[in-house]
Amino acid sequence: MPDEILLEKRGDGVAIVTMNRPLAMNALSASLRDALSLAMIEIRDDPAVRAVVLTGAGERAFTAGLDLKELGADTSNLGAATDQNPVSNPVRAIEACGKPVVGAINGVAITGGFEVALACTILIASTNARFADTHALVGVMPGWGLSQKLSRIIGLSRAKEMSFTARFIDARTAYEWGLVNRVVEAGELLQEACALAARIASLDVEFLRDYGRLIDEGYDMPFQTALAHEVKFSTARNSKVTAKSIEARRTGVLERGRTQL
Numbered sequence: 062m063p064d065e066i067l068l069e070k071r072g073d074g075v076a077i078v079t080m081n082r083p084l085a086m087n088a089l090s091a092s093l094r095d096a097l098s099l100a101m102i103e104i105r106d107d108p109a110v111r112a113v114v115l116t117g118a119g120e121r122a123f124t125a126g127l128d129l130k131e132l133g134a135d136t137s138n139l140g141a142a143t144d145q146n147p148v149s150n151p152v153r154a155i156e157a158c159g160k161p162v163v164g165a166i167n168g169v170a171i172t173g174g175f176e177v178a179l180a181c182t183i184l185i186a187s188t189n190a191r192f193a194d195t196h197a198l199v200g201v202m203p204g205w206g207l208s209q210k211l212s213r214i215i216g217l218s219r220a221k222e223m224s225f226t227a228r229f230i231d232a233r234t235a236y237e238w239g240l241v242n243r244v245v246e247a248g249e250l251l252q253e254a255c256a257l258a259a260r261i262a263s264l265d266v267e268f269l270r271d272y273g274r275l276i277d278e279g280y281d282m283p284f285q286t287a288l289a290h291e292v293k294f295s296t297a298r299n300s301k302v303t304a305k306s307i308e309a310r311r312t313g314v315l316e317r318g319r320t321q322l
Contacts, residue, residue: 073262122170
């Protein structure tokens with residue numbers, strides 16, 4: 062694995078992926094994006110990995126987005142802003158791994174880095190985290206999903222405020238707006254993210270993949286259509302469930318309820 066990405070696989074089914082360019086605020090250079098794609102392919106193909114934690118090296122930045130030095134030196138690199146190839150598009154790389162990704166936002170997530178954060182399944186932020194959409198400052202339109210995802214998460218007016226002012230919001234505001242699930246002290250971030258990922262990894266990965274599809278597909282539909290979609294989807298999926306498989310899981314369900322409530 063190239064040095065721009067650190068990949069650690071833990072015994073509890075969790076992989077930690079760290080974007081490792083701290084002196085450049087973990088900016089998404091071409092080599093880092095390529096390394097991230099390789100890491101996500103390795104995770105996709107490893108059945109022992111069932112959940113992922115994605116973070117940045119250091120405490121300054123999750124990632125500051127596309128490397129502006131590269132863009133300034135060669136405008137052909139602007140193609141990365143809209144390229145849908147996972148090798149050059151980190152959002153597509155994250156999606157291609159096919160497993161839940163907990164984003165541990167350790168510092169700033171700016172523009173393309175904000176888009177990478179939005180590609181994660183769940184976000185946990187440290188008190189150092191800040192978010193900004195500076196596309197308007199750079200003069201490059203988003204192409205990795207931010208313009209559509211952000212408004213669906215925090216609301217249309219708040220999304221426009223962020224995108225039209227390029228101002229940062231802090232971790233507490235991100236929590237209040239529903240962008241992140243929780244905020245923890247910097248020293249607790251990785252532990253908290255890994256604990257959440259381990260709990261996800263303890264469940265059936267194929268079931269979670271199907272459940273994620275059901276949630277995501279229904280979210281894009283009108284409510285009544287989504288309810289009908291759930292009935293159709295769950296009827297097809299549940300027809301494959303046997304009494305024997307439920308009985309085999311019953312003890313685990315009861316034990317989990319006793320120890321984790």
